[in-house]
Amino acid sequence: MSAPIIYLFRRDLRLADNPALSAAVATGRPVECLFVLDDGASGPWKGGGASRWWLHYSLAGLAAALEGRGGRLILRRGDTEKTVAAVAAGIGADAVYLGRRYEPWAAAQEGRLQERLSQNGVAVRRFGGGLLCEPESVRTGQGTPFKVFTPFYRAILPLLCAQAPLPTPVKVLVPASAVDTDTLEDWRLLPRQPDWSGGLRDHWTPGEAGAWQRLERFATNALADYGALRDVPARDGTSELSPHLHFGEISPRQCAARVRAVAAQQSAAVDGAESFVRQLVWRDFSHHLLFHTPSLPEAPFRPDYGTFPWRDDAAALRAWQTGATGYPLVDAGMRQLWRTGWMHNRVRMVAASFLVKHLLIPWQRGEEWFWDTLVDADLANNAANWQWVAGCGADAAPYFRIFNPVTQSEKFDPDGAYLRRWLPELAELPTKHLHRPWQAAPEILNRAGVALGRDYPMPIVDHAAARARALAAFADWRRDRPG
Ligand code: FAD
Numbered sequence: 001m002s003a004p005i006i007y008l009f010r011r012d013l014r015l016a017d018n019p020a021l022s023a024a025v026a027t028g029r030p031v032e033c034l035f036v037l038d039d040g041a042s043g044p045w046k047g048g049g050a051s052r053w054w055l056h057y058s059l060a061g062l063a064a065a066l067e068g069r070g071g072r073l074i075l076r077r078g079d080t081e082k083t084v085a086a087v088a089a090g091i092g093a094d095a096v097y098l099g100r101r102y103e104p105w106a107a108a109q110e111g112r113l114q115e116r117l118s119q120n121g122v123a124v125r126r127f128g129g130g131l132l133c134e135p136e137s138v139r140t141g142q143g144t145p146f147k148v149f150t151p152f153y154r155a156i157l158p159l160l161c162a163q164a165p166l167p168t169p170v171k172v173l174v175p176a177s178a179v180d181t182d183t184l185e186d187w188r189l190l191p192r193q194p195d196w197s198g199g200l201r202d203h204w205t206p207g208e209a210g211a212w213q214r215l216e217r218f219a220t221n222a223l224a225d226y227g228a229l230r231d232v233p234a235r236d237g238t239s240e241l242s243p244h245l246h247f248g249e250i251s252p253r254q255c256a257a258r259v260r261a262v263a264a265q266q267s268a269a270v271d272g273a274e275s276f277v278r279q280l281v282w283r284d285f286s287h288h289l290l291f292h293t294p295s296l297p298e299a300p301f302r303p304d305y306g307t308f309p310w311r312d313d314a315a316a317l318r319a320w321q322t323g324a325t326g327y328p329l330v331d332a333g334m335r336q337l338w339r340t341g342w343m344h345n346r347v348r349m350v351a352a353s354f355l356v357k358h359l360l361i362p363w364q365r366g367e368e369w370f371w372d373t374l375v376d377a378d379l380a381n382n383a384a385n386w387q388w389v390a391g392c393g394a395d396a397a398p399y400f401r402i403f404n405p406v407t408q409s410e411k412f413d414p415d416g417a418y419l420r421r422w423l424p425e426l427a428e429l430p431t432k433h434l435h436r437p438w439q440a441a442p443e444i445l446n447r448a449g450v451a452l453g454r455d456y457p458m459p460i461v462d463h464a465a466a467r468a469r470a471l472a473a474f475a476d477w478r479r480d481r482p483g
Helices: 017-027 049-067 080-091 103-120 149-159 193-202 208-219 223-229 242-246 250-267 267-294 303-307 316-321 328-340 346-357 363-373 379-390 404-410 417-422 442-447 462-482
Strands: 005-009 031-037 075-077 097-099 123-127
Touching: 005 017, 005 080, 017 123, 017 193, 017 346, 031 049, 049 075, 049 193, 049 208, 049 363, 080 103, 080 149, 080 193, 080 442, 097 193, 103 123, 103 267, 149 250, 149 267, 193 328, 193 363, 208 223, 208 250, 223 250, 223 267, 267 346, 267 379, 316 346, 316 363, 328 363, 328 404, 346 363, 346 379, 346 442, 346 462, 363 379, 404 417
Parallel strands: 005 031, 005 097, 031 075, 097 123
Antiparallel strands: none
16 A cells, blocks of 8 residues: 655645645545644744634635545644654655745745655655745846836736646545544634624635635626726725635635636626736735745835834824724724724725824834734735835835825715724714714714714824824935935
8 A cells, every 4th residue: 555645734725726735636645634733933923813713714614625525634733844744654654745835934944844854754745826926937037036016917927827727636535544633622713802703704704615605706796897896995896805815715826717717708807807817916926025035024125214213102003903093994994904804905005004104103013913903914915015005115105105094085985885884983974074074063073973082083193294294204214314
């Protein structure tokens, strides 16, 4: 009887279009599927509260899907290298297959795993598939990694969907020997505040099946209008696939192939499909940046920003985190985040800009809060986007471009539907005043039952003054910085 293989699940919690899993199953040998929870490996970037909630349910779904195909999922907590080595020795496996991760700490860990297991005669085979293109495969004409999105996009487009997504393996044979497994309950991934996770449960169905439901709903209901509605937070205009993509419950190749197939049948969806694929390429861009610049989550991509005069302001940070800045669009976004673990992209940009520009708080504080509260918290996307907003990232928005949270609100939520949904205390205000309640006359506030300072805060900073302060800080810094 041939030796079994270990399939080590990483951020690829799916059975379909999983090149590493398909290759393992195609050997015809028994495959022991293993997931290791290794909290010590990622340094400061251990999964946040919302991510851990997601992981619990995603693994439960994966275990059930494997069982439906004759397989099983072994759960172990601890150091990845030691744990995989012990399981391999226990079942006599001579190979470990895995879908690679792209975070620098994870890539280093996979290198160590390979080294350690090879000493015991166990081969480690790493496959891609988490991105549209592997980071080593796209380079500028000079052979360097791209730092600007548009040429990256142009370079990557011809390479997309060269291969069709792979099907789900029909059957997974398990090794004869018994292997101990933890239970998900042992891991206590679910938060201690059940009220909080209630909002997450109402909104999401983690797992591969949930990912496909989202993709089909998006392709049917929103794809044709994606270009027009993707910036309107009150509408279900985007796919909300980000947590599913983060956990690898669906691959970007599957998403791109599916929307292009729909567009091939419906000419009205062609622009929407390409605009959506462009967003998937932004995801690749962030991952490639992180891969080539491991300091991205902690340090500015443009090192000169290391001396930028950020402020420490715990009270303002708390107001921002809790949706109490007095700027309705920022507060609505922060409350959507707390309640559902997700925030619309347009609102993420406005809320992030408010933190780093109106409040001059370092982007890393916002990144940390998002890390803990987003179900799609992703080291590459989070870091790259925070740096983009702060002006210190690759191909970033210039620092002096400062979003006005009131005009953004009037433009992208013109009838106030998004604000009313997340700020029910302001719901009775006429739309004109909803975007800037502090300017409403006392009788209008009275009639809407709003006492500013009691039911809803006054703005914690004045927009014009905060803008002037940010621009002055930028000008001083630019004048004084070395070189
Ligand atoms: P869609 O519009 O349907 O896009 C499809 C997919 O493309 C997304 O699921 C996502 O995987 C990818 N994508 C879309 N926009 C971006 C982008 N700007 N950068 C990289 N990939 C993108 N996204 C995360 O997945 N995780 C994060 O931790 C994260 N942090 C962010 C922090 C800030 C400050 C900002 C401004 C944006 C952040 N984003 C992050 C990017 C973006 O907001 C989300 O990916 C998007 O809102 C997810 O919604 P969706 O799935 O409906 O997107």
